[in-house]
Amino acid sequence: MSSARAVRPRAAGAAPAARAAAAAVTAVLGAGAAAVAAGRLAGDAALRIRPDRPLPTEPRLTVHSVTADRITLTRDLASARPGVHGLVDASAAGAHAVVGPVDENAPHTPDTVVRRLERITRGSLEPGAKVWLTPQVHTGDPRSALGLEYEDTHIPGELGPLPAWFVPAARDTWVIAVHGLGTTREHPLALLDLLHRRKFPVLIPAYRGDPGAPRSPDGLNHLGETEWRDVDATLGHAVRHGAERVILYGWSTGATMALHTAARSPLRDRIVGLVLDSPVLDWAATVRALAAARGTPRLLLPLAVRAAQGRGAHASDRAAPVIAPDAVRVPSLLLHGPDDTIAPWAPSLRLADRLPSLVSLHTVRDAPHGALWNADPAAYEEALRRFLVPLT
Numbered sequence: 001m002s003s004a005r006a007v008r009p010r011a012a013g014a015a016p017a018a019r020a021a022a023a024a025v026t027a028v029l030g031a032g033a034a035a036v037a038a039g040r041l042a043g044d045a046a047l048r049i050r051p052d053r054p055l056p057t058e059p060r061l062t063v064h065s066v067t068a069d070r071i072t073l074t075r076d077l078a079s080a081r082p083g084v085h086g087l088v089d090a091s092a093a094g095a096h097a098v099v100g101p102v103d104e105n106a107p108h109t110p111d112t113v114v115r116r117l118e119r120i121t122r123g124s125l126e127p128g129a130k131v132w133l134t135p136q137v138h139t140g141d142p143r144s145a146l147g148l149e150y151e152d153t154h155i156p157g158e159l160g161p162l163p164a165w166f167v168p169a170a171r172d173t174w175v176i177a178v179h180g181l182g183t184t185r186e187h188p189l190a191l192l193d194l195l196h197r198r199k200f201p202v203l204i205p206a207y208r209g210d211p212g213a214p215r216s217p218d219g220l221n222h223l224g225e226t227e228w229r230d231v232d233a234t235l236g237h238a239v240r241h242g243a244e245r246v247i248l249y250g251w252s253t254g255a256t257m258a259l260h261t262a263a264r265s266p267l268r269d270r271i272v273g274l275v276l277d278s279p280v281l282d283w284a285a286t287v288r289a290l291a292a293a294r295g296t297p298r299l300l301l302p303l304a305v306r307a308a309q310g311r312g313a314h315a316s317d318r319a320a321p322v323i324a325p326d327a328v329r330v331p332s333l334l335l336h337g338p339d340d341t342i343a344p345w346a347p348s349l350r351l352a353d354r355l356p357s358l359v360s361l362h363t364v365r366d367a368p369h370g371a372l373w374n375a376d377p378a379a380y381e382e383a384l385r386r387f388l389v390p391l392t
Contacts, residue, residue, distance in 0.1 A: 047220040047287070047308055051210050053088075054132040055182035055369065056293035057341055060090060063129040064112050071099055071117040071125065078133055079113040082366055083375040086134040087125075095123030098137050134182070135251075135371040138189035142167050142204075145189050148196055155205055155237045158229050159214035164205040164237075167196060173272065173391065174201045174243040176234050180252020180278070180370055181221070181342065184210060187251060190373055194381055198388060201243070205234045207257075223280050223287070224256035231257045232265045239270055247273040247391060252343065252370045255279035263327040273391045274332040275384065278340055278370045281347035284309070289342050328355055333387040335362045335372050335380065342369035360387060 049055070061079050064072040071087075073079040080102055089095035100116030108114055121139050125131070138145040142165055151168070154161040165185065175195050177188035185204045195202050206213040207230035209221055216226065231248070238246055248258035248271055255276040262271050280286045284305045291304040328351070336348040352361040362383040367375035 047222065047290075049181055049221045049290070051179075051182065051184045053182065054134045055342065056290060057368070058132045058134070058182075060130045060132060063125055063127055063131055065127055066117065066125050069117055070103060070106060070114055071097070072112050072114050073131070075108075075111050075113050078368075079115070081133070081368070081371075081375065083371075084118065084137060084377060085371065085374050086136040086138075087131050088134050088136075089123060089125065090130040090132060095125055095129070095131075096121045096136075096139050097125055099133075133368075133371075135190070135374050136183050136187050137374070138186055140186070141165060142189065142192060145186070146193055148192065153237075155230075155234050157208070157214065157233045159208055159216075162205050162207060162214075162230055162233065163210075163212045164203055164234065167192065167202045167204075169196055169201045170199045171201060171392065172242065172244040173247065174203060174238050174245070175247045175249050176231065176238060176258075177202055177204045178207070178231055178234075178248070178250040178254030178257055180250065180254040180256075180280075181223075183251070183370065187370075188249070191249075191381075191384070194384065198385075198392065200247070200388075203234060203238055205230065207231065221253070223283055224253045224260055225283075227253065228257040228260035228264070231261045232267070235261060235265055235267050235270065239267055243270065245272040245391075246270050247275065247388075249275040249277075250279070251277040253280050256281070259327055262330065268329075271330055273330055273387070274328065275335070275387065276332060276348075277335045277372055278343050279334070279336070279348065280343045281351065282344050285344050286342055328358055330358065331387070331391065332359045333362065333383065334359050335364060335383065337364040337367045337372060337375075339366055340369045 059076055059078050061074045061076060064074070082101060084098065084100050087097045087099050097120040098118040100118050103114045103116055106114035142148040142150040148167050151166045153164050153166050155164050177191070179185055179187040185206050188204050192202060207227050208214050208216045216222065221227070235246060248261060250256070250258035256279050258274055258276060259279065262268055262274055287305045287308045288301050291301055296304050334348055334352055336345050338345045348361065352359045364372040364375050364380065373380040
């Protein structure tokens with residue numbers, strides 16, 4: 001009897017089926033790898049934010065005509081916003097102007113909006129120019145923009161010297177004013193005159209990634225998770241140079257940095273108040289909004305968020321959630337609005353509801369991210385004045 005084992009013949013078509021299955025798996029893996037790579041690129045793009053350019057959520061508008069005191073723009077929700085806004089030219093010329101409210105008495109065509117032209121601060125605007133709105137209504141420094149004397153200084157930061165403007169005044173309670181996404185340290189100049197009239201010394205620092213400041217090691221903005229250390233360095237500088245108490249005033253990610261500093265700084269006992277304008281409290285939602293504004297397909301948005309989170313601080317160094325109950329220990333003015341598409345309003349509502357004895361919420365409607373003063377300067381300044389009175 002033969003001991004040879006019978007060999008079962010392979011079913012016809014098994015080899016082609018296996019090859020097809022292997023090809024399908026390879027294709028799926030390849031598609032997955034491509035999606036991950038695309039998500040990484042989208043995440044990096046969301047965090048690669050130039051401080052001297054408007055945010056990607058801002059639509060480009062066309063200048064249709066310009067007179068001495070009026071400017072006609074493409075009709076859009078943006079061009080019809082209430083209030084006072086900066087206007088920047090998208091070209092290399094980089095013109096800057098300030099536009100006032102919509103002129104309801106001027107003739108409007110169905111596709112245009114006419115606004116008051118307050119002033120052209122740099123360059124010139126011509127018909128056909130592509131422009132964006134920006135919260136920054138001033139250019140230059142405190143002296144050239146507002147006629148206020150100031151000192152140029154450099155703050156020793158973790159990555160190198162941080163340029164800053166210091167506007168002296170009589171009080172020993174200082175204000176540290178920190179700009180946010182899509183703006184530079186020119187942004188706080190809009191409130192500098194008010195703070196100076198209230199006799200607060202004001203320190204306006206640049207931080208990593210700003211013009212004249214060191215770059216972040218990876219060239220990305222981390223939405224406050226690492227940048228807060230530059231605010232902490234600024235706080236130390238203020239204390240060393242005479243500040244007995246400090247109010248941190250931040251816009252956008254600058255507000256987030258203020259919260260991190262108030263929660264984590266060794267000098268946090270010197271902080272007596274926080275002013276938080278459009279704070280980024282939901283990190284993932286902000287990354288998602290920035291990635292979507294740069295054209296990332298909806299299906300890739302979760303991968304973009306995950307990739308951006310991977311670019312953030314190491315887990316051991318990751319800042320605590322800024323809406324944690326112990327993140328706010330001092331009186332805080334929270335300014336935000338439901339029309340913010342970059343930093344959702346809901347987390348601000350939750351923070352105000354959770355800490356009603358410490359947090360006062362001032363709601364501004366019809367205002368984009370970081371442009372709450374622009375939408376209604378008078379009401380904004382009155383809310384700020386009321387908040388500051390008990391802290392003086």
